[in-house]
Amino acid sequence: MDLNNRRTIRKYTEQAISDELLQQLMEQACRASNTGNMQTYSVVVTRDNAQKEALSPAHFNQPMIRQAPVVLTFCADYNRFTKWCVCRQAEPGYENFQSFIGAAIDVVAFAQTFAVAAEAAGLGICYLGTTTYNADKIIETLRLPRLVVPLVTLTVGYPAEMPEQPDRLPLDAIMHQEYYHEATPEDIDSYYAYKESLPEMKQFIAENNKQTLAQVFTDVRYTKNNNEHFSKVLLDVLTKQGFLS
Numbered sequence: 001m002d003l004n005n006r007r008t009i010r011k012y013t014e015q016a017i018s019d020e021l022l023q024q025l026m027e028q029a030c031r032a033s034n035t036g037n038m039q040t041y042s043v044v045v046t047r048d049n050a051q052k053e054a055l056s057p058a059h060f061n062q063p064m065i066r067q068a069p070v071v072l073t074f075c076a077d078y079n080r081f082t083k084w085c086v087c088r089q090a091e092p093g094y095e096n097f098q099s100f101i102g103a104a105i106d107v108v109a110f111a112q113t114f115a116v117a118a119e120a121a122g123l124g125i126c127y128l129g130t131t132t133y134n135a136d137k138i139i140e141t142l143r144l145p146r147l148v149v150p151l152v153t154l155t156v157g158y159p160a161e162m163p164e165q166p167d168r169l170p171l172d173a174i175m176h177q178e179y180y181h182e183a184t185p186e187d188i189d190s191y192y193a194y195k196e197s198l199p200e201m202k203q204f205i206a207e208n209n210k211q212t213l214a215q216v217f218t219d220v221r222y223t224k225n226n227n228e229h230f231s232k233v234l235l236d237v238l239t240k241q242g243f244l245s
């Protein structure tokens with residue numbers, strides 16, 4: 001598989017994903033690096049239509065949830081590891097933010113390794129960022145216990161589309177040699193010139209009645225109000241699940 005050709009897939013054929021293939025891809029994903037080899041993550045597999053239906057509102061009814069043959073909810077999980085400690089006369093100390101962040105980093109490495117393995121096997125995937133927006137609802141639907149927090153969802157299936165590849169910023173915008181180079185206004189012009197020149201981005205600005213593409217992000221897609229609201233929801237979830245007690 002050539003990573004230069006990858007793209008997110010949001011439409012899937014009806015072809016099922018076999019248990020054997022899913023198992024094989026999960027085994028590969030488990031080879032991802034992880035903190036102290038504690039594997040402080042879990043994944044909940046959803047194939048059942050009623051369960052997809054139940055999850056759907058938490059993902060703002062994005063159609064991929066109902067359409068994909070498999071929905072995977074990847075969770076930070078210190079529940080299992082804590083139980084192991086308790087069963088083995090060890091005092092667990094993981095009810096804190098540092099442990100949550102460590103588990104969160106491991107979950108993302110696990111999920112992304114799964115994504116690459118799945119794409120290499122001919123499947124298509126889409127991440128759903130709505131997982132952290134509505135983590136409270138997902139916790140209820142999937143019956144996630146204390147010290148388990150859902151962080152990313154992947155919808156997975158055989159591709160029924162081959163969309164245009166989205167643009168990327170030039171590497172200069174991303175890579176810093178030896179020291180961080182803070183972008184000047186001229187650098188910003190050059191980094192974002194290609195993205196801003198794309199006809200679909202110009203259409204995006206017009207459809208949303210905005211003057212600049214950045215305003216579509218700040219005023220429509222990722223607003224301060226929403227970010228602050230969902231931050232509160234997530235902090236509440238971290239408290240209830242035991243990471244901020």
Ligand SMILES: Cc1cc2nc3c(=O)[nH]c(=O)nc-3n(C[C@H](O)[C@H](O)[C@H](O)COP(=O)(O)O)c2cc1C
Binds near residue numbers: 127166
């Ligand atoms: C954490 C995360 C959350 C995302 N959430 C969504 C989502 O909720 N809905 C969606 O359609 N795509 C979602 N995506 C996919 C991105 O929109 C996509 O990766 C990006 O536009 C670049 O496109 P590409 O993956 O085809 O290169 C998400 C991706 C990531 C990594």
